[in-house]
Amino acid sequence: MKPLLSKDAVLCSDGASGYATVAANGGIEYFLLGSKPGARVTGGCYHILKVNSLHARYDKCVKPFCGPATKNLHGYTRWLEARLAGMKPAEVIRAA
Incomplete structure (x- = not known):
C-alpha cells in the first residue's frame, strides 16, 4: 500500500x-x-458514509453490464462520474 x-x-x-x-x-x-449513530463520525470530519454511498452508486451503475471486464472499468468509472455530475447519456456521448 x-x-x-x-x-x-x-x-x-x-x-x-x-x-x-x-x-x-x-x-x-x-x-x-x-456503525451505530453517533459513532459513524470521529474528529468532526472523518467518516466512511460518503465512500459507502459512492460504492453503492457504482455497484448500481455497473450492475446492468453483467460484470464488465477489468480492462474497461476506467470507462465505466468515467461514465458514473458524468452521470453523477448530472449529464444525460446523450451529452456524455457527445462529450467523448
Missing part, C-alpha cells in the same frame, strides 16, 4: 480486520468508526 498512499493519508475503517495492520505498517493515521 505504501506506493498508493501518501504519508499524510488518513485511513478510516468500519472495523474490518486488515486495516489496522495496514495503517500500522505504513505509518498511516487510522480511525476506527462504528
Whole structure:
C-alpha cells in the first residue's frame, strides 16, 4: 500500500480486520468508526458514509453490464462520474 498512499493519508475503517495492520505498517493515521449513530463520525470530519454511498452508486451503475471486464472499468468509472455530475447519456456521448 505504501506506493498508493501518501504519508499524510488518513485511513478510516468500519472495523474490518486488515486495516489496522495496514495503517500500522505504513505509518498511516487510522480511525476506527462504528456503525451505530453517533459513532459513524470521529474528529468532526472523518467518516466512511460518503465512500459507502459512492460504492453503492457504482455497484448500481455497473450492475446492468453483467460484470464488465477489468480492462474497461476506467470507462465505466468515467461514465458514473458524468452521470453523477448530472449529464444525460446523450451529452456524455457527445462529450467523448
